[in-house]
Amino acid sequence: MATSEYTPQELMVAVAAREIRDGELVFVGMRLPILAYGVARSTHAPHARALYELGLMRDRPPTGFLGTMGDPPNVTGAIWATRMSNVMALLAQGKVDLGFIGGAEVDRFGNLNTSYIGDPARPATKLPGSGGGADIAIMAKRWVTLMSHERRRLVDRVGYVTSPGHGDGAGWRVRNGLTGGGPAAIVTTLAVLRFPAGGGEAYMASIHPGVAVDEVLQRTGWELKVADNLRVTPEPTAEELAHMRRLDPEGFWTRSR
Amino acid sequence: MSKLATMAEAVARYVPDGASVAIGTALEPAIPFAAGHEIIRQQRRDLTLIGPISDSLFDQLIGGGCVARVCAAWVGNVSEGLGHCYRRATEQSQPRPLQVHDYSNFSISLALWAAAWGSPYIPTRTLLGSDILRTNPDLNLRDGSVQVRPVRPDVTILHAQRADAEGRAHLWGPLGLSEEAGLAASHAIVCCEELVTPEVILSDPNRVLLPETKVVAVVHEPGGTHPAPLQGFWRRDHSHYREYAARSRTAQGFQEWLEEWVLAVSDRREYMTKVDTAGLRVRRHLHSAPVDYGDE
Numbered sequence: 349m350a351t352s353e354y355t356p357q358e359l360m361v362a363v364a365a366r367e368i369r370d371g372e373l374v375f376v377g378m379r380l381p382i383l384a385y386g387v388a389r390s391t392h393a394p395h396a397r398a399l400y401e402l403g404l405m406r407d408r409p410p411t412g413f414l415g416t417m418g419d420p421p422n423v424t425g426a427i428w429a430t431r432m433s434n435v436m437a438l439l440a441q442g443k444v445d446l447g448f449i450g451g452a453e454v455d456r457f458g459n460l461n462t463s464y465i466g467d468p469a470r471p472a473t474k475l476p477g478s479g480g481g482a483d484i485a486i487m488a489k490r491w492v493t494l495m496s497h498e499r500r501r502l503v504d505r506v507g508y509v510t511s512p513g514h515g516d517g518a519g520w521r522v523r524n525g526l527t528g529g530g531p532a533a534i535v536t537t538l539a540v541l542r543f544p545a546g547g548g549e550a551y552m553a554s555i556h557p558g559v560a561v562d563e564v565l566q567r568t569g570w571e572l573k574v575a576d577n578l579r580v581t582p583e584p585t586a587e588e589l590a591h592m593r594r595l596d597p598e599g600f601w602t603r604s605r
Numbered sequence: 606m607s608k609l610a611t612m613a614e615a616v617a618r619y620v621p622d623g624a625s626v627a628i629g630t631a632l633e634p635a636i637p638f639a640a641g642h643e644i645i646r647q648q649r650r651d652l653t654l655i656g657p658i659s660d661s662l663f664d665q666l667i668g669g670g671c672v673a674r675v676c677a678a679w680v681g682n683v684s685e686g687l688g689h690c691y692r693r694a695t696e697q698s699q700p701r702p703l704q705v706h707d708y709s710n711f712s713i714s715l716a717l718w719a720a721a722w723g724s725p726y727i728p729t730r731t732l733l734g735s736d737i738l739r740t741n742p743d744l745n746l747r748d749g750s751v752q753v754r755p756v757r758p759d760v761t762i763l764h765a766q767r768a769d770a771e772g773r774a775h776l777w778g779p780l781g782l783s784e785e786a787g788l789a790a791s792h793a794i795v796c797c798e799e800l801v802t803p804e805v806i807l808s809d810p811n812r813v814l815l816p817e818t819k820v821v822a823v824v825h826e827p828g829g830t831h832p833a834p835l836q837g838f839w840r841r842d843h844s845h846y847r848e849y850a851a852r853s854r855t856a857q858g859f860q861e862w863l864e865e866w867v868l869a870v871s872d873r874r875e876y877m878t879k880v881d882t883a884g885l886r887v888r889r890h891l892h893s894a895p896v897d898y899g900d901e
Contacts (some may be wrong), residue, residue, distance in 0.1 A: 378683065402632035402657075402711050403779035406864040415684045416660075416845045418633030420836050422779045424891060432632075432657070433718065436711040440730065463707060476681035476688060479658055482709040482735045485614075510707075512734035524734045534885075580763050599682075600844050601834035 350548025354572045354584050356537040357602040359556060360494050361592050362449065362584035363535045367492050371395045373438070375484050379601050380494050381448035382414050386595045387588050399444065401437035401480040403430045439487045442515060442527060447484035448493040453506050454493060456529035456549050459518075459566055460485065461506035468508065478510050486510035490532040497536035503569040514547035521547060538563050540581055541572075554579040607770040607824045612873065615794050616643045619760050623651045623673075625716070625866035627758040627790060629659025631781035633683055635660050637764040637796050638871040639829035646867060655717075655758050656709045657782055660833060661849055662891065664688035667703060668859045674704040676743075676756055678713050684843060685850035690859055699856060707737045712744065712753050714782040720755035720789035727753045747860070758789040758823075761790035764830050765814060766837055767805065768797035771822025775812045778836035787815040798838050800825040809896065828877040831885070840885050 356528040357380060363382035368374055370393040376385045385398050386409035398406045404427035410421045423429060438444060451460040452475050462481055466472035484491055494502055514520055521530050533552055534541040542553040551555045551573040552564060557580055565572055584592075597604060610618070620626060626644075629636040642663045644652070651673040654663050658679040666672050667680075668690030681688040694703035708716065715727045715809055728750040738744050745753040765774035772793045778785060787793045793815055802824070806813060832842035853859040870876045 397649060400779070402634075402781045405848075415841050416630070416633040418779060418834065419841050419889060420634075420778075420834050423836050429777070429779055431784055432782050433714045433785065436714065436731075439711070450631040463736070463740075471696055474684075474692050476691075477677065477707055478709040478735075479679040480710040482737060485729045486731050486733055486735070509734065509736045517733060521734070526733050527730055587837065599843040604816065 353473045354589055356556070356582055358589060358592060359581065360535050360537065361602065362588045363540055364492060364494060365588065366448060368396055368534060373397050373399060373443060373478070374468055375399050375401070375439065375444050375447035376417070377418060377448040377480070379449065379450060381509060382417065383582050383592045383595050383601060384448070385409060387591045390591045391587060393495055399435050400436065401435055403432050403435055404428065405435070409595065413598070413600065415600070428493060438481060439483060442487065442489065444488045445490070445585070446525050447488035449481040449491055449493050449511055451481070451493045451495055451511070453501055453503055454495060454513070455506045455533055457515060457517060458534065459506050459509045459512065459515065460493060461508045463510045464508045465497050467506070467529065481511040485513065485528070486526050487528045490529045492505050492533045492535060493531065494535045497538040497564065497567050498542060500533050502536070502567070513522040514543060517547050518544070518548040528569070538567065551575055554581040554583045557583055581595055606879060608772050608820060609770050609820040609826055611640055611644045611646070612796070612824050612826055613646070614641065614732055615824050616647055618855060619792055619794055619821055620649055622649055622772055624759040625653035625655060627761040627786040628654040629656045629662050630761065630783040630786040631761065632658045633660055634778060635764050635776065636830055636833035637762045638662055638831060638833060639826050640762045640794065640796060641666055642867045642876070644671055644807045645863070654715070655756055658683065658704070661688065661846060664853065665863070666796045667691055667694050667772070668700070668853065670700045672703060674706065676706040676710060676713065678707060678710045679706045680847055682850045684846050686702070687851045689850070695854060701784055706741045706743060708741065709737065712751070713756070714742070714754040714785060717754035717785035717789040718783055719753060720757040721785050724755065726755070728832040729753060731860070744874065752811065756789070758790040760792045760794060761786040762794045762796065763787060763893070764796040764826070764835070765802045766797070766835065768795050768823055769801055769803045769806045770823055772817045772823050773803070773806045774814045775806060776807065776814045783814060786870065787819055790819065792821040793819045794824065795820050796824045796826045796829045798827055798829070798835060805893065808898070826873050828872055828880065831837070831877070831880055838887055840887060842880070842885055863883045
């Protein structure tokens with residue numbers, strides 16, 4: 349029941365939703381993952397639960413649009429309204445299965461930079477910072493980041509590691525005492541990148557419909573490895589699209605502005 | 606003892622030049638924008654701002670020239686992206702240089718808890734492997750864990766749904782790090798949507814956010830969180846954030862915005878006449894069941 353009428357962001361939401369397994373505790377974050385949680389909970393993951401770092405836990409997704417996780421409709425129907433440190437307690441205990449993190453820059457080992465482009469003492473660009481990103485990156489069992497696929501964003505090595513991925517390669521997280529499993533996927537506007545078990549370097553696991561492999565390689569800032577069994581990313585189903593459009597009727601997050 | 610004050614009085618008395626100020630501690634909701642605007646109008650200088658994610662309020666205070674240092678997890682405009690005043694300050698020292706101490710949400714909460722508990726530091730595993738350890742001198746890697754040093758605000762400014770004149774406030778919905786920020790601070794200023802009698806507050810003491818002994822001023826300031834939402838009272842004004850993002854892109858555009866929404870406005874009452882209050886006011890009220898504090 350696929351449909352070709354969808355935006356790249358809607359495909360990313362569908363991919364992100366499928367990363368959520370039924371029964372999991374998910375650190376949701378902002379923007380597209382808010383929609384992804386709603387889609388997952390309404391389709392294949394009816395027993396998932398969501399955490400929001402300002403101090404909320406939900407089971408059912410909210411019924412209306414959210415501009416932020418703190419919008420009043422996200423509190424209505426919450427199963428826990430509390431302080432941030434209580435939500436972080438679950439994360440620190442290793443109870444969070446999956447987290448979503450936004451990023452400005454990601455590198456071949458999945459390290460994220462959301463802090464500084466250039467010298468931190470005199471940056472060329474000051475980005476907003478970690479938010480809860482570093483906490484999720486270090487302590488969630490696994491995490492996923494979503495990003496526009498551009499050469500300036502997918503870089504060989506980030507200049508500043510705000511939220512650590514696999515550091516400098518396999519084994520780095522264990523050596524440095526990081527308790528969570530690290531990045532599982534980078535979902536972009538062109539493809540889905542994954543990591544080998546135990547960490548290491550990202551490779552292209554699936555490519556979005558209608559995208560050429562060469563285009564992905566050219567728009568990636570390192571020599572991207574491609575899976576032997578490269579697949580085409582399944583399109584969003586009509587059901588998935590209906591759920592995300594119900595949660596965001598005007599396409600605030602899924603249409604280009 | 607009544608601690609009632611106007612916003613102008615509370616800021617004049619308790620937010621001096623050079624003060625460290627925690628504000629916007631519930632993250633996206635309940636942000637005391639009215640207090641921030643009064644700080645800008647009174648031209649406070651050399652402040653240290655402390656907070657997690659205070660939506661665009663930190664950006665406005667930085668653009669207003671009030672801030673020397675930021676201790677925060679995130680500064681920008683939550684639904685729109687980058688903070689343009691924050692960028693100008695860090696990249697070009699405009700309107701003045703800005704020192705940044707980066708935190709994550711968890712670690713700024715721990716820094717405030719350390720201060721609240723009188724602990725020299727709190728050890729944690731968060732931030733292991735992050736370059737935040739390299740650029741924030743108040744976070745140290747020692748014996749395989751991160752030591753978070755206390756961050757002690759001179760004053761924490763909160764906006765609650767209701768409070769009494771003694772400063773006992775009921776805040777509901779997600780609290781973010783409002784409690785640790787209030788406990789860590791030397792003083793707290795409580796702004797409130799509704800000023801109520803002590804009987805209303807004391808009917809539910811579990812919901813009192815802070816001990817009254819921390820509170821030095823109570824400001825009855827309806828609409829004081831706009832454009833941030835407040836559970837039960839105000840929806841988020843998304844278009845206001847979008848307009849701010851567009852207009853603050855240039856220093857001149859920011860100055861014009863500031864003139865229109867802050868400098869040429871005498872107080873929050875006048876500000877609210879410029880806002881679509883009918884469209885933003887929460888209409889669907891959902892009251893919780895009362896609890897029984899029966900004692901004999």
